Amino acid sequence: MNKDVPVLRVQDLTKHFPAGRGKVVHAVDNVSFQIPRGKTFGLVGESGCGKSTCARTIIRIYEPTGGKVYLGHDDISILSQKELLPHRQRMQMIFQDPYASLNARMTVHDIIAEPLRAHGVFASRQEESERVNDMLAQVGLNREHASRYAHEFSGGQRQRVGIARALIIHPELVICDEPISALDVSIQAQIVNMLRKFQQEQALTYLFIAHDLSMVRYVSDEVGVMYLGQLVETCAADEIYATPLHPYTQGLLAAIPIPDPKVAREKRAAGLEGDLPSPIDPPSGCRFHTRCPHATERCKAEVPSLKDVGAGHCVACHLIND
Amino acid sequence: MEPILEIRDLNTSFLTSSGEVQAVRGVSFKVEKGQTIGIVGESGSGKSVTSLSILKLLGSTGRIKSGSIRLHGEELIGKTRKEMRQIRGRRIAMIFQDPMTSLNPLIPVGEQVGEMIWAHDKSISKEERRARVLELFEMVRIPEPVKRLKSFPHEFSGGMRQRVMIAMALACKPELLIADEPTTALDASIQDQILKLMQQLQHEIDMSILFITHDLGVVAELCTHVLVMYGGLIMEEAGIDDIFERPMHPYTMGLLDSIPGLHQDKSQLLKPIPGSPPDMIHPPKGCPFAPRCSYACRVCLEELPPYRQVSERHRSMCWMLAPDAPSEGNPFKGIGSKGAVI
Numbered sequence: 001m002n003k004d005v006p007v008l009r010v011q012d013l014t015k016h017f018p019a020g021r022g023k024v025v026h027a028v029d030n031v032s033f034q035i036p037r038g039k040t041f042g043l044v045g046e047s048g049c050g051k052s053t054c055a056r057t058i059i060r061i062y063e064p065t066g067g068k069v070y071l072g073h074d075d076i077s078i079l080s081q082k083e084l085l086p087h088r089q090r091m092q093m094i095f096q097d098p099y100a101s102l103n104a105r106m107t108v109h110d111i112i113a114e115p116l117r118a119h120g121v122f123a124s125r126q127e128e129s130e131r132v133n134d135m136l137a138q139v140g141l142n143r144e145h146a147s148r149y150a151h152e153f154s155g156g157q158r159q160r161v162g163i164a165r166a167l168i169i170h171p172e173l174v175i176c177d178e179p180i181s182a183l184d185v186s187i188q189a190q191i192v193n194m195l196r197k198f199q200q201e202q203a204l205t206y207l208f209i210a211h212d213l214s215m216v217r218y219v220s221d222e223v224g225v226m227y228l229g230q231l232v233e234t235c236a237a238d239e240i241y242a243t244p245l246h247p248y249t250q251g252l253l254a255a256i257p258i259p260d261p262k263v264a265r266e267k268r269a270a271g272l273e274g275d276l277p278s279p280i281d282p283p284s285g286c287r288f289h290t291r292c293p294h295a296t297e298r299c300k301a302e303v304p305s306l307k308d309v310g311a312g313h314c315v316a317c318h319l320i321n322d
Numbered sequence: 323m324e325p326i327l328e329i330r331d332l333n334t335s336f337l338t339s340s341g342e343v344q345a346v347r348g349v350s351f352k353v354e355k356g357q358t359i360g361i362v363g364e365s366g367s368g369k370s371v372t373s374l375s376i377l378k379l380l381g382s383t384g385r386i387k388s389g390s391i392r393l394h395g396e397e398l399i400g401k402t403r404k405e406m407r408q409i410r411g412r413r414i415a416m417i418f419q420d421p422m423t424s425l426n427p428l429i430p431v432g433e434q435v436g437e438m439i440w441a442h443d444k445s446i447s448k449e450e451r452r453a454r455v456l457e458l459f460e461m462v463r464i465p466e467p468v469k470r471l472k473s474f475p476h477e478f479s480g481g482m483r484q485r486v487m488i489a490m491a492l493a494c495k496p497e498l499l500i501a502d503e504p505t506t507a508l509d510a511s512i513q514d515q516i517l518k519l520m521q522q523l524q525h526e527i528d529m530s531i532l533f534i535t536h537d538l539g540v541v542a543e544l545c546t547h548v549l550v551m552y553g554g555l556i557m558e559e560a561g562i563d564d565i566f567e568r569p570m571h572p573y574t575m576g577l578l579d580s581i582p583g584l585h586q587d588k589s590q591l592l593k594p595i596p597g598s599p600p601d602m603i604h605p606p607k608g609c610p611f612a613p614r615c616s617y618a619c620r621v622c623l624e625e626l627p628p629y630r631q632v633s634e635r636h637r638s639m640c641w642m643l644a645p646d647a648p649s650e651g652n653p654f655k656g657i658g659s660k661g662a663v664i
């Protein structure tokens with residue numbers, strides 16, 4: 001495959017949910033980004049800003065309301081679910097809650113082998129077993145674990161099972177929706193190291209959704225900040241801390257506790273005031289204007305577009321774009 | 323000065339069908355006036371059970387097996403349910419991770435906070451009660467408090483519900499507030515608002531806080547002292563700067579190393595703590611962390627180390643701090659052997 005074609009390219013992706021009485025939830029609105037092969041795009045933002053919906057629409061758990069999703073050269077957003085089937089194994093998902101996302105009545109072997117069976121990858125039971133055992137070893141579990149049930153495992157072990165299931169059919173794109181949020185810090189590091197190892201070995205491409213900004217900076221090459229269904233800033237991962245431009249990104253950063261008492265004492269900058277407005281009637285103009293300390297009349301009236309302000313650092317803010 | 327709370331050698335267990343879960347196995351610490359003490363540690367280390375023991379909220383299977391819990395010198399072990407009810411809320415208040423489970427979904431929040439005030443002061447009139455609730459809502463900065471009195475819990479966002487819980491906890495101006503992961507379920511932005519609020523209120527009503535969390539960032543922002551728990555024991559206790567700058571226990575070091583800092587070199591792998599926490603039905607007889615510890619020697623697996631005082635209010639339980647500990651590969655070489663056993 002052509003190296004220059006991104007593994008994932010999302011263009012003006014939109015997902016609305018009906019909210020009754022003719023109203024709609026603007027869960028995702030005109031989101032565009034791309035991820036080159038072997039790279040990680042981190043998606044951050046407050047709860048309810050549309051990160052999971054974005055992921056689920058890309059992978060077609062939800063049907064998009066508008067926009068395009070390209071997997072390599074293929075526009076998968078126009079395919080029917082049936083036409084999509086051969087492409088499904090190219091993209092896999094790892095979920096936040098290892099407890100809820102694994103079937104309690106299936107053995108670990110069956111859980112991990114399921115994608116192989118769904119896509120008819122192996123003919124014989126023996127080949128399948130070998131592949132499953134190999135995968136178990138790669139995620140740091142062993143053969144004996146294969147016949148056990150997910151509820152017998154700790155959170156970290158269950159997340160390993162989830163990773164084994166996602167990677168067993170060699171996907172190109174892996175969407176990780178808060179894969180470590182439910183885990184203890186010591187176990188988080190184990191899982192993140194494992195994801196990185198697989199990425200290096202197999203040139204995997206990740207869409208990584210998380211709350212923890214220092215973790216996102218660490219795992220990602222590029223970061224996108226979402227607010228009320230829209231991307232407000234995208235930039236190289238290191239710049240998100242060094243030079244955050246959007247007032248929302250700045251507020252989010254100020255709100256994040258820093259594990260260093262000296263820095264924490266000096267910080268105490270203004271975080272974000274108020275709650276996320278409803279995505280049913282999102283604010284006019286820039287959606288952040290209701291909480292933005294710098295908002296002007298123009299921000300209330302006019303929607304800012306995501307513009308490159310240099311070296312691929314894009315921001316949607318009237319105050320910066322001029 | 324007399325501490326507000328003093329816990330000595332607390333042992334708490336649960337009786338389950340698979341055996342006795344030894345959740346807390348000899349915990350001692352003090353809370354002094356104005357302090358905010360953080361309790362950190364992995365899931366299952368005994369943080370919640372320690373705090374639930376203080377209030378005797380252990381359910382039908384939990385039991386304090388031994389130890390002493392003194393509030394201003396007054397022993398709480400052996401108090402009757404009725405006596406404990408008087409202490410809960412009035413002198414020690416508690417807020418939990420999920421406010422929804424602690425609020426009654428069928429009663430307007432204003433009424434629930436009012437009931438809390440009434441329960442502790444039956445002489446107060448209805449008007450006074452309403453005024454007091456309003457005052458509390460303003461104190462925890464609930465917007466449009468008058469309108470909000472009649473709202474039901476489900477009409478509030480998670481952050482606003484947690485504010486209601488804080489209002490309820492503060493209703494009787496407790497001396498000690500126990501907060502068990504009160505912001506874990508919330509967004510960073512809302513967590514930040516709640517933490518700032520708690521800091522302000524602490525100064526306004528002069529209370530001490532026992533704050534349970536697994537987020538070292540939250541600890542750095544809020545706490546004056548930290549207890550690091552593992553396997554039902556306090557591994558290390560220190561002031562906030564010492565914990566981050568001079569950790570004296572391999573477990574604390576492991577926790578600090580496993581989080582990526584703001585300047586973490588991205589080409590380096592993170593340093594996780596290998597393995598997983600012990601089973602508390604069969605806790606290890608030696609140091610509970612020894613099976614995961616890269617410094618562990620034979621003695622660590624055999625025998626529980628004593629606490630050593632490393633500096634003022636900094637103690638740690640690790641064989642590497644003993645005077646006869648090997649100096650080669652010892653992370654505390656030259657420091658530990660000075661510490662007296664306590």
Ligand SMILES: Nc1ncnc2c1ncn2[C@@H]1O[C@H](COP(=O)(O)OP(=O)(O)OP(=O)(O)O)[C@@H](O)[C@H]1O
Nearest residue numbers: 017025026027046047048049050051052053054279
């Ligand atoms: N199936 C659905 N039907 C209706 N509304 C939905 C549906 N799924 C999500 N939403 C709404 O869309 C918005 C975005 O939700 P989403 O779950 O994508 O947020 P998120 O950024 O993943 O949040 P979190 O960090 O809490 O996981 C929210 O307002 C949510 O209530």
Ligand SMILES: Nc1ncnc2c1ncn2[C@@H]1O[C@H](COP(=O)(O)OP(=O)(O)OP(=O)(O)O)[C@@H](O)[C@H]1O
Nearest residue numbers: 336338343345364365366367368369370371372602
């Ligand atoms: N009601 C109970 N019955 C049986 N065992 C219990 C009960 N409550 C707690 N335990 C056990 O006691 C030990 C300590 O639990 P505790 O809830 O104090 O952990 P924690 O440090 O608060 O963890 P977390 O970070 O997950 O909240 C664990 O092994 C737990 O399984």
Ligand SMILES: [Mg+2]
Nearest residue numbers: 051052053177
């Ligand atoms: Mg989500």
Ligand SMILES: [Mg+2]
Nearest residue numbers: 369370371502
């Ligand atoms: Mg707990």
